[in-house]
Structure formats: C-alpha cells, structure tokens
Amino acid sequence: MKLLTRRAFGLLILTLLLVAGVLIFTVNYAINADSWAQHATNKHLYTDGxxxxxxxxxxxxxxxxxxxxxxxxxxxxxxxxxxxxxxxxxxxxxxxxxxxxxxxxxxxxxxxxxxxxxxxxxxxxxxxxxxxxTLDGELCAAAYQAMKGRKGTVGIYNYKTGALLCMVSMPTFDPENRPDVEAKPDQYEGVYMNRLFSAAYTPGSVFKLVTAAAAMDHLENIHTRVYQCEGERIINGAKVTCPKSHGNVTLEQALAESCNIAFAEISLELGGKTLQNYAEKAGFNASIKIDGIRTLEGKVNVSEAEGGDLAWAGIGQYSNTANPLTLMTYVGSIANDGIRVTPRLIRETNLLSLLPGDRLRKKRVLSEETAETLGIMMRNNVKESYGEHNFKGLELCAKSGTAEVGGDEKPHSWFVGYLNREDCPLAFVVVIENGGSGSKVAGSVAGKVLQIAVQRVAEE
Ligand SMILES: [Zn+2]
Structure with missing residues (x-):
C-alpha cells in the first residue's frame, strides 16, 4: 500500500512537471515564436542575415x-x-x-x-x-527630386481614408548601391532614421495653428480683437520679437503674417494649462501607430510655464518639439471637420496576415466649427502671404514655420497644410532642416510635389 501511494505520488509529480513544461512552452511560443522564426539565423528565411x-x-x-x-x-x-x-x-x-x-x-x-x-x-x-x-512610388520620386539633396522630410496623405501616398526622408541612398555612410557622417547624418515617423523638430510658427484653435474656443470676441505689434515686446524680462512691426492686427492677420507679438499676448491670456490641453489634442506627447509602426512623439510641456516662456511656447519655440507626421495629421483633422484619421501604410495584404484592429481609426480633435474657421484662416494665409500663384488650382490652406534652432544655424523650414478639394483630399508636411524661410523654401517644395500629387490622384 505504501509502495502504491509512493508510486502514485511520483506519477502525480511527473504529470505536474509535464503540464508545467507544456504551459511554459506555450506561453513562450505565444510571446516569442515570431522573433524565433524571424531570427536572422533561420536558414529557411534568411541567408547571411x-x-x-x-x-x-x-x-x-x-x-x-x-x-x-x-x-x-x-x-x-x-x-x-x-x-x-x-x-x-x-x-x-x-x-x-x-x-x-x-x-x-x-x-x-x-x-x-x-x-x-x-x-x-x-x-x-x-x-x-x-x-x-499605400505609397505612390512616382510621387515619392518627385518629392525626392524636389528636396534637391537637402535633409528633411515630405509626407502627403489622404485625410479621409488615411492612405499615406508620399513619404520621403533625406538623406537617403540607393539600396542597390549602398554607399560608405560611416565615411561621410555629415552627409549621411541619421540616414537610417525615417524623419517623417521618427524625427522631432522645433515647430516654430506652425504651432500657431494649435494656439489659434485654443484662442477661438476660449477667448471672448477673438475675431474682432485687435493686437498691436511694434516689432518687439518685453514680457516679464523676456524679449519677444517680430521680423518687422506688423501694426494693428486681427487674429486672422496675425496668423497670415505670423505675428509673434499677437500670439505671445494670446498665449499669456490662454495660460499654460489651456495651451497644454490643445497641444495634446493636436497629438503632442503621444505617438501614433501606423499599421503597427509607432511614430516618435513630439513634446510640449507648458502647463507650468509663465511669462516669456509661455509666450515663446505659444509661438512654437521654448522647449516644444514636433514630429512631422503628427503635424500632418493635425492639419488633416482641420481639413476633415475636426476628425483625425490615422494614416495607413498597408493597402493590401493576404488574408492570413491581416493586422487586427488597426484599420480606419478616427478621433475628434477639434470641434467642427473651430476646424472650419481655422481652415478659412489657413486659406487666407495662402492668398495674403504665400501667394496663390505659387499654388495654382490647389485650393491650398497652409501655415509656414521658420523655426529658430539657435547658434549660427539657419532655421528649420516648415510648411504644412491641405487641399480643400473633394476630389483630392490631401494633407501634407514638408520640413527642410536649416532650410531658412518656411513659406519660400519648404513652401516651394510643397507646391511642386502637390501639383504632381493632384495629377496622380486624378489618373487613378
Ligand atoms: Zn508682429
């Protein structure tokens, strides 16, 4: 009897060990099978890595x-x-x-x-x-040529369907003739980084689209107010400057002429917490998942900022950083009645490998009314400041940014916006590192590439 109990007990132990082993394997398999199979030493799938x-x-x-x-x-x-x-x-x-x-x-x-x-x-x-x-190879090639070797990025997507049509990051190289990138560290600086997904730059004046949205929702009679710009103002000991004296400006004129002093005053009245709230609605401090690929988050931390710091934050300087794709989707949401459609990169794949739960994702970012008014102001920017003749037929709504980066370096050149066209619902971002004027440099790349985008969409 004693022997039998001992044997039964032994068998029980063995059974438990077996069950535990199967469990451990199953859990491990569920977690790691993907990386085991994808390991570069798997000779079925890889040769020399x-x-x-x-x-x-x-x-x-x-x-x-x-x-x-x-x-x-x-x-x-x-x-x-x-x-x-x-x-x-x-x-x-x-x-x-x-x-x-x-x-x-x-x-x-x-x-x-x-x-x-x-x-x-x-x-x-x-x-x-x-x-x-979802990408259009010819359109990407056109964007690559328009960049003329300068560092930065171009992104264009359909703000209704989320399809990413153009994505170019510079510097780059021909993968069939890989250059010695280590030998030329300046030329190939950050060459393995996709700047549309993974870079964060000082946004400069494109951030005024965030400040303006907050102002419209929170400041009484904002559209009839007049701000006075003498070209320079001292706020709590910090100097805020404009390239010239803009005189008396409304919010709409302040956005078109990118008046720092008007936006400094607006930021101080809004306060850090409201500005922070609108920055987060616009997608700052969060990464976006694009068919499984995560973008780098831009950072805004102004909740506690005051005086000069708060003023510069509302102008997009201070410590703010922006990811280009985030700003592209923010202007896409302005175009799409305040609703942000998450960009997509995969158009088709086979049944077995469909990515679960990652298709058309929508999120309300702004009220319909705020988005519409902001859109009208962005259209006015083009007519009053950037020149309609540079963007013929595009029905372009845009905002430029010339973001100071300190030292002797030229500012980063930004241009973001969208086409207000039912047949061509495209939003875009162009960043040229140390490019200089936003509207002139990034704006001219945007103009060229968008004209080709419109043709390509019409042909489809
Ligand atoms: Zn000004």
Missing part, C-alpha cells in the same frame, strides 16, 4: 518595390524610386527599424503563429505573402 525568400512588395499602382529573384533581393528598377523609398522599404541589412522589411518581416516572409512558415506549406501556398503599400 538578409531576407531571401520574401513575398513581393508593391506600391499602390502595382509597381514592384522589392522582390527576391534567385535568392537575391531586387528593388525597383528606377534608382530615383529606390532612393526615395529607402525608408519605406528598408535596406537589405534591416538598419531601418520602421521600414516594411523590418516591421512587416513576418508578413513578407509568410509566417504566422498558427500556420508557421506557410510559404513552404503546399496546402497554404495559395496564401502568398505579397504586400501592397
């Missing part, structure tokens, strides 16, 4: 961006398209972490936790692992 048996990657028009031919990766046939899409597609060594080759490696290699490497399973071979991005 490069993804060798991936599905094809297409742009929105069916142009091949990446394919594997006889075990060798081939990018698009056009060098300009290859260079323009480096950050979207990725290089062959996985250096660009937000690229499709890295972020969607499981989809491209045809792997999921239920079916394993289904590209190698004959029963599942009808599920190919090709992917189509």
């Amino acid at each position: 490069q993804l060798k048996t991936a599905g094809k990657l297409y742009d929105r028009n069916g142009e091949i961006l990446l394919q594997t031919v006889d075990g060798i990766q081939k990018y698009n046939v056009d060098k300009t398209v290859r260079s323009a899409l480096l950050h979207a597609v990725g290089d062959s060594y996985g250096n660009i972490v937000t690229s499709a080759q890295v972020a969607y490696s499981d989809k491209l290699s045809g792997w999921d936790p239920l079916n394993g490497a289904y590209r190698f399973n004959n029963n599942l071979s009808s599920f190919n692992s090709d992917m189509t991005l």
Whole structure:
C-alpha cells in the first residue's frame, strides 16, 4: 500500500512537471515564436542575415518595390524610386527599424503563429505573402527630386481614408548601391532614421495653428480683437520679437503674417494649462501607430510655464518639439471637420496576415466649427502671404514655420497644410532642416510635389 501511494505520488509529480513544461512552452511560443522564426539565423528565411525568400512588395499602382529573384533581393528598377523609398522599404541589412522589411518581416516572409512558415506549406501556398503599400512610388520620386539633396522630410496623405501616398526622408541612398555612410557622417547624418515617423523638430510658427484653435474656443470676441505689434515686446524680462512691426492686427492677420507679438499676448491670456490641453489634442506627447509602426512623439510641456516662456511656447519655440507626421495629421483633422484619421501604410495584404484592429481609426480633435474657421484662416494665409500663384488650382490652406534652432544655424523650414478639394483630399508636411524661410523654401517644395500629387490622384 505504501509502495502504491509512493508510486502514485511520483506519477502525480511527473504529470505536474509535464503540464508545467507544456504551459511554459506555450506561453513562450505565444510571446516569442515570431522573433524565433524571424531570427536572422533561420536558414529557411534568411541567408547571411538578409531576407531571401520574401513575398513581393508593391506600391499602390502595382509597381514592384522589392522582390527576391534567385535568392537575391531586387528593388525597383528606377534608382530615383529606390532612393526615395529607402525608408519605406528598408535596406537589405534591416538598419531601418520602421521600414516594411523590418516591421512587416513576418508578413513578407509568410509566417504566422498558427500556420508557421506557410510559404513552404503546399496546402497554404495559395496564401502568398505579397504586400501592397499605400505609397505612390512616382510621387515619392518627385518629392525626392524636389528636396534637391537637402535633409528633411515630405509626407502627403489622404485625410479621409488615411492612405499615406508620399513619404520621403533625406538623406537617403540607393539600396542597390549602398554607399560608405560611416565615411561621410555629415552627409549621411541619421540616414537610417525615417524623419517623417521618427524625427522631432522645433515647430516654430506652425504651432500657431494649435494656439489659434485654443484662442477661438476660449477667448471672448477673438475675431474682432485687435493686437498691436511694434516689432518687439518685453514680457516679464523676456524679449519677444517680430521680423518687422506688423501694426494693428486681427487674429486672422496675425496668423497670415505670423505675428509673434499677437500670439505671445494670446498665449499669456490662454495660460499654460489651456495651451497644454490643445497641444495634446493636436497629438503632442503621444505617438501614433501606423499599421503597427509607432511614430516618435513630439513634446510640449507648458502647463507650468509663465511669462516669456509661455509666450515663446505659444509661438512654437521654448522647449516644444514636433514630429512631422503628427503635424500632418493635425492639419488633416482641420481639413476633415475636426476628425483625425490615422494614416495607413498597408493597402493590401493576404488574408492570413491581416493586422487586427488597426484599420480606419478616427478621433475628434477639434470641434467642427473651430476646424472650419481655422481652415478659412489657413486659406487666407495662402492668398495674403504665400501667394496663390505659387499654388495654382490647389485650393491650398497652409501655415509656414521658420523655426529658430539657435547658434549660427539657419532655421528649420516648415510648411504644412491641405487641399480643400473633394476630389483630392490631401494633407501634407514638408520640413527642410536649416532650410531658412518656411513659406519660400519648404513652401516651394510643397507646391511642386502637390501639383504632381493632384495629377496622380486624378489618373487613378
Ligand atoms: Zn508682429
């Protein structure tokens, strides 16, 4: 009897160990299977650390961006398209972490936790692992050319559907002829970073779109008020300046002429907490998830700011930083009656690898009325300040920014906005690092690329 009890007890221990082992494996599998399969030493999927048996990657028009031919990766046939899409597609060594080759490696290699490497399973071979991005390769190439080698980024997306049509980050290189980037650290500074997703710059005057929205919602009779600008004002010992004396300006004129003194006064009246609240509504201090890829968050921390600090914060200087894509989606929400549609990068993928719960996502950012009035003011900016003749037929609504970066360096050049066209609902951002004047430098890149975008959308 004693022996039997001991044996039963032993068996119980063994059973428990087995169950525990299966549990540990299952949990581990659920958590890690993806990275095990995607590990660069997996000879089924990789050779010398490069993804060798991936599905094809297409742009929105069916142009091949990446394919594997006889075990060798081939990018698009056009060098300009290859260079323009480096950050979207990725290089062959996985250096660009937000690229499709890295972020969607499981989809491209045809792997999921239920079916394993289904590209190698004959029963599942009808599920190919090709992917189509929302990007337009030709449009990206046009943006790359318009940047003329300057560092920065261009982004264009459809503010109703979220489809990201153009995404270019500079500097870049041709992935089929990788240069020695380490030998030229200045030329290739931050070359593996997609500046649209992962950079944060001082926003400068484009931030006035945030301050203006707060002013419209919180300050009485804001549209009939007049601010006086003598070109310079001392606020609690801090000097706020304008490039010239703007004289008497309304809110609308202050936005069109980008009057710092009017916006300093508005910021002080609003207070740090209200400004903080509107910055967060606009998407600051939060990252956006674009089909599984996270953007870097821009930072605004003005809740406790006072005097000169608060004044400069409302003008977009102080310690504010902005991610270009965040500002693009903010102006997209102004265009879309105050509702922000999260950008998307994947147009089509096979059934097995559909990304769950990550499709059309909407969020109200501004009231419909505030968005509409702000839009009218942005349209006025173009007519009064940036020149309608530079943006013929675009029905452009925009705001420029010339963001001081300190020292002897030229300011960063920003231009953000959207087309107020039902047939072409596009919002955009252009940043040129140390480019100088926002409306002249970034504005001229935006003008060129948007004209091509309109043609491309009309052809579709
Ligand atoms: Zn002024």
